[in-house]
Amino acid sequence: MKVHYSASPDCTNVMSTEKLRETYLLQNLFQPGQIVAHYTDLDRMIVVGVQPAGSPIKLGNYKPIGSSYFLERREIGILNLTAKTGTVTVGSAKYELGHLDCLYIGLGEKDVSFSGDTQFYCISTPAHAKYPTAVLRGEDIKTPPIGDPANANRRVIRRYIHQKEGGIKSCQLVMGCTTLETGSVWNTMPSHVHNRRTEIYLYFDIPQDQMVVHLMGEPDRTRHLTVRDREVALSPSWSIHTGVGTAAYRFVWAMGGDNQQYEDMDPVATKDLR
Ligand SMILES: O=C(O)C(=O)C[C@H](O)C(=O)CO
Numbered sequence: 001m002k003v004h005y006s007a008s009p010d011c012t013n014v015m016s017t018e019k020l021r022e023t024y025l026l027q028n029l030f031q032p033g034q035i036v037a038h039y040t041d042l043d044r045m046i047v048v049g050v051q052p053a054g055s056p057i058k059l060g061n062y063k064p065i066g067s068s069y070f071l072e073r074r075e076i077g078i079l080n081l082t083a084k085t086g087t088v089t090v091g092s093a094k095y096e097l098g099h100l101d102c103l104y105i106g107l108g109e110k111d112v113s114f115s116g117d118t119q120f121y122c123i124s125t126p127a128h129a130k131y132p133t134a135v136l137r138g139e140d141i142k143t144p145p146i147g148d149p150a151n152a153n154r155r156v157i158r159r160y161i162h163q164k165e166g167g168i169k170s171c172q173l174v175m176g177c178t179t180l181e182t183g184s185v186w187n188t189m190p191s192h193v194h195n196r197r198t199e200i201y202l203y204f205d206i207p208q209d210q211m212v213v214h215l216m217g218e219p220d221r222t223r224h225l226t227v228r229d230r231e232v233a234l235s236p237s238w239s240i241h242t243g244v245g246t247a248a249y250r251f252v253w254a255m256g257g258d259n260q261q262y263e264d265m266d267p268v269a270t271k272d273l274r
Pocket residue numbers: 155157176177178187188189194199241253262265
């Protein structure tokens with residue numbers, strides 16, 4: 001497990017490209033037959049990539065977590081990224097996940113394992129109360145598209161773990177997936193920040209040889225990351241988090257912090273971006 005320490009806005013503003021990528025970009029999350037975990041000090045969110053590739057992989061424990069097992073004081077959201085079915089076993093219960101299906105596991109579950117020829121993206125936050133393990137299928141989330149083809153930002157935001165009706169309930173984790181329609185390339189524009197929450201994006205289904213330019217940083221001191229398929233951008237609470245691709249793509253967004261109100265955002269007028 002690699003431990004990532006966040007930087008201040010002032011330090012971020014003078015970072016080299018290399019340092020910026022080292023601080024805010026996670027790469028190589030999916031390795032066949034492996035589980036890859038990154039610990040951040042951003043609301044102590046943990047990013048995990050699991051690619052079973054033939055034999056089951058257990059959710060292990062890691063010293064930075066400081067507990068006797070991973071979910072002793074944590075919750076986790078899991079999304080199946082591919083069209084191939086995978087299975088997550090929690091204790092004696094088996095959960096089959098199809099494409100863009102989400103499983104939430106609350107604190108206190110000692111034994112979790114992954115199997116199937118697919119890739120599971122997982123985000124964990126500290127938890128102080130037990131919520132029930134629950135599945136929400138991507139196809140069951142019927143949210144209408146937002147945005148406008150004229151602004152190349154037509155997209156569908158599916159919310160899986162959230163406070164409102166129909167959402168999977170959790171301690172602090174909020175999680176969803178946004179899909180850009182063909183011909184649209186902008187996400188989260190106009191930009192926003194939310195000082196109450198960290199946000200972490202996994203960009204995926206970026207076509208080969210295409211990329212996303214991820215805008216980050218303070219609204220009047222923006223920086224950028226060039227992001228390829230299945231790479232993660234870490235967004236501290238003071239940072240915008242907007243992407244523009246060279247083709248349509250998807251991304252999983254996940255938040256942790258002081259509240260779970262998705263709409264609790266501080267909008268940034270596009271004219272004010274620098
Ligand atoms: O495309 C979008 O807009 C999003 O998906 C926005 C994210 O969900 C987000 O930043 C929520 O705070």
